[in-house]
Amino acid sequence: MDKETEDFYVRLKSELEESTTWPAIYLYKFIVPTSDTNINLVENTFNNMGAVIKTHSSKTGKYTSISINVTMQDADKVIEKYKELSTIEGIISL
DSSP states (O other): OOHHHHHHHHHHHHHHHHHOOSSEEEEEEEEEESOHHHHHHHHHHTTTTTOEEEEEEOTTSSEEEEEEEEEESSHHHHHHHHHHHTTSTTOEEO
């Protein structure tokens, strides 16, 4: 992981710990190139967690936005999911 990415996660963890009482509902937002594989990879990462997942295709259908509301135990778990999903080619975390 490069230093910029590492710094981002350190900052995110700090902000989450200061602003959130855990466990808490966390909203993840991602944009992925539209394909069943990409969408399924994101959805499956949150399987059996009681997540509410909404998807929306872009006008051209090239991209799909995915919003996930899910109860997370702490900031480390939130970051764990971001890292897990960062392997999907073309994914953008919002």
